[in-house]
Amino acid sequence: MSQSPKSAAIIAGAGLGNRLGADLPKALIQLDGITLVERAFAELSPVVDEIVITAPGGFEPQFQALVGESAKVITGGVLRSDSVNLALNSLSPTIEYVLVHDAARALASRDLAERVLNELRAGEQAVIPTLNAVDTIKEVDGKGYVRNTPDRAALRTVQTPQGFSLSVLKRAHQASDDATDDAALVEALGIAVKTIPGETRAMKITNPDDIDVALTFLRNGNRNLRAGTGTDAHAFSKDSSRQLWLACLNWPGEIGVDGHSDGDVAAHAICDALLAAAQLGDLGSNFGTSDPKYAGASGAKLLSETLALITAAGFKIENVSVQIVGNRPKIGPRRTEAIAAISAALNGARVSVSATSTDGLGFTGEGKGLSAIATALLSKDA
Numbered sequence: 091m092s093q094s095p096k097s098a099a100i101i102a103g104a105g106l107g108n109r110l111g112a113d114l115p116k117a118l119i120q121l122d123g124i125t126l127v128e129r130a131f132a133e134l135s136p137v138v139d140e141i142v143i144t145a146p147g148g149f150e151p152q153f154q155a156l157v158g159e160s161a162k163v164i165t166g167g168v169l170r171s172d173s174v175n176l177a178l179n180s181l182s183p184t185i186e187y188v189l190v191h192d193a194a195r196a197l198a199s200r201d202l203a204e205r206v207l208n209e210l211r212a213g214e215q216a217v218i219p220t221l222n223a224v225d226t227i228k229e230v231d232g233k234g235y236v237r238n239t240p241d242r243a244a245l246r247t248v249q250t251p252q253g254f255s256l257s258v259l260k261r262a263h264q265a266s267d268d269a270t271d272d273a274a275l276v277e278a279l280g281i282a283v284k285t286i287p288g289e290t291r292a293m294k295i296t297n298p299d300d301i302d303v304a305l306t307f308l309r310n311g312n313r314n315l316r317a318g319t320g321t322d323a324h325a326f327s328k329d330s331s332r333q334l335w336l337a338c339l340n341w342p343g344e345i346g347v348d349g350h351s352d353g354d355v356a357a358h359a360i361c362d363a364l365l366a367a368a369q370l371g372d373l374g375s376n377f378g379t380s381d382p383k384y385a386g387a388s389g390a391k392l393l394s395e396t397l398a399l400i401t402a403a404g405f406k407i408e409n410v411s412v413q414i415v416g417n418r419p420k421i422g423p424r425r426t427e428a429i430a431a432i433s434a435a436l437n438g439a440r441v442s443v444s445a446t447s448t449d450g451l452g453f454t455g456e457g458k459g460l461s462a463i464a465t466a467l468l469s470k471d472a
Contacts, residue, residue, distance in 0.1 A: 097207055098140040098185045099251065100177040103127045103153065103193035104166025106146065110298055115146050117153070117193035119295070121304055126295065129196035131157045134251070137203045138189060142180055144173040171268040171275070178260055187211070188259060190272050191251035197307055198251060198292035205286055206253035216276045217253040219288030220246035248273065249288040314470040316405070320362025322355040322373075323461035324348060325453070334419070336460065337412070337428035337443060338390045338435055341419045347460060350385060351377075356412045356443070357389025359464035360432065361396040363410070367468045368400040393435035400468065407439040408467040414445040416460040421445035 103117030103126075112119055117127035127143060134141060144166035145153040154163045164180055166173035174190055181188065187210045189203060202219055209217040223245035229238040252272050254262075262275035269275050273283045291307045293300065324347035332346035337356040347353035361373045370376070376399065377384045377392055384392070397407070410432070414421055421428065425443055433441045448455035 096184065097138040097187040097189070097210075098142065098181050098256075099134045099138045099189040099191055099203070100174055101127065101130050101134070101141065101143045101161075101191050101193050102166070102170055102173055102177075103130075104144040104146045104173045105170070105194065110296070110301070115149055116295070117145070118149070119301070121196065121301070122308055125156060126196040127153060127193045128156050130191060130193045130198070131161060133196075133198060133200045134189065134191060134203055135160060137200055137207060140182055140185065142177040143193075144177055169268045170270065171263065171272075174272060175263045178256070178263065181256070185256050187253060188256045189251040189253050190259070192294060194295045195250050195292050196295065197304055198249065199289060202249075202289050202292060203251050206251055209284055209286060210253045210255065214253075214284045215255045215258045215281055216273055216283040218273045218283055218285055219249045219251070219292065220285045221249065221288045221290065223247060246285060247288075249292045249294075315408070316367040316369075316468045316470070318363045318365070318367025318466045318468070320359040320364070320366060320373075320464045320466070321461065322358035322362065323453075323459060324353045324355055325459035326457075335389060336414065336419065337421070337424075338388070338393070338431035339424060339428055344419050351387040351392065352389055354389030354392075355460045355462040356414050356428075356464070357393050357432065357435070359462035360410055360412050360436075360466065361392050363412075363464040363466035364396050364400055364407070364468070367466045368403050368405050370399055370403060390431065390435040393432065397436050397439075404470050405468040406470070407436060408469050409440045409442075410436065410464065410466045411442045411444075412462055412464040414443070414460065414462050415448060416445075416454045417447055417457045 105116045110116060110119060118125050141161040143153055143161050143163045145163050147165050150163050150165060162180060164176060167176055187207060189206060206217045206219060223242040227240050227242055227245055228236045231237050248271055254276060258276060258281060262279055266275045266278050277283055295304055327346050327348045330345055334341040334344040334346040335352040335354045358373055365372055428443045429441050433439055453459050454461055
């Protein structure tokens with residue numbers, strides 16, 4: 091901490107976990123073994139000079155033990171606004187800016203807090219993170235009938251941490267009664283409130299289902315995601331006896347394509363996409379035409395060996411998609427079979443297969459060959 095603190099954060103954690111079905115304060119609910127209040131504190135502590143946390147009466151020692159001496163824990167009030175007001179009055183006199191955050195939004199990132207604080211330093215008096223409303227909103231009367239349908243283009247859902255000039259927020263709390271949103275109290279003073287883009291992960295954990303969603307964010311956030319693209323193309327063979335292999339399937343009655351291996355453009359494009367995502371080169375550098383081992387190799391074999399390479403590098407396949415381009419064969423009737431065959435070669439990975447033509451354009455449109463475009467999404471534990 092600096093010797094002359096200029097910014098502080100208040101973490102509102104005095105709420106109970108009744109809607110979560112918990113018999114302890116909501117802030118003490120754990121996500122992957124770490125409480126909500128600890129997670130919120132960890133994201134804010136590098137951003138501000140001082141932190142005050144409100145706790146329900148009787149739980150103050152437990153809260154303090156979780157965050158150590160780096161934060162001040164005080165007893166919260168009956169209402170949220172009471173808790174925030176008590177915290178405001180406990181801040182150091184040198185504080186100029188304050189962030190007010192809900193422990194229930196424990197996954198809000200450090201970056202979000204920094205962006206709010208930067209707006210305050212640039213001259214704004216009140217700043218809130220928001221998300222665009224994606225659902226249609228209905229205003230209803232006391233009997234449950236729709237009264238009005240607001241235009242959602244102008245509607246936003248509001249998150250925390252919210253940032254304020256300390257003097258403004260103190261005035262707002264002195265002038266108004268309770269509100270679930272500190273910005274609403276500032277609005278009542280006639281002071282402009284600036285909005286900035288929020289984060290989906292800054293969701294509020296209120297109901298049991300929210301725990302599952304939060305855990306999904308957490309576990310995805312601990313993964314390094316990589317995407318790759320691959321393409322392949324082969325001309326139809328002049329050898330009418332050459333078999334066609336495509337999407338790990340044999341196509342009886344169709345003339346095959348020329349190539350060192352079996353010429354499966356779908357499998358080869360997927361291999362290139364997987365290798366590109368893992369930054370392991372490409373099909374040619376790993377299974378070159380100079381290697382007799384791969385002469386006539388099946389697409390399934392190349393997929394299997396590519397899987398072994400990316401697995402050894404620590405990657406897992408999240409999804410693979412391939413689009414086959416050509417006039418023939420018709421993929422639709424065997425699409426399910428093709429998906430199953432490719433997935434089997436990739437040890438059960440999620441796969442999608444589609445097909446298109448080029449309306450007579452290019453070598454595929456002229457019926458001279460086949461091509462494929464693939465994308466792959468890989469993950470790796472951070």
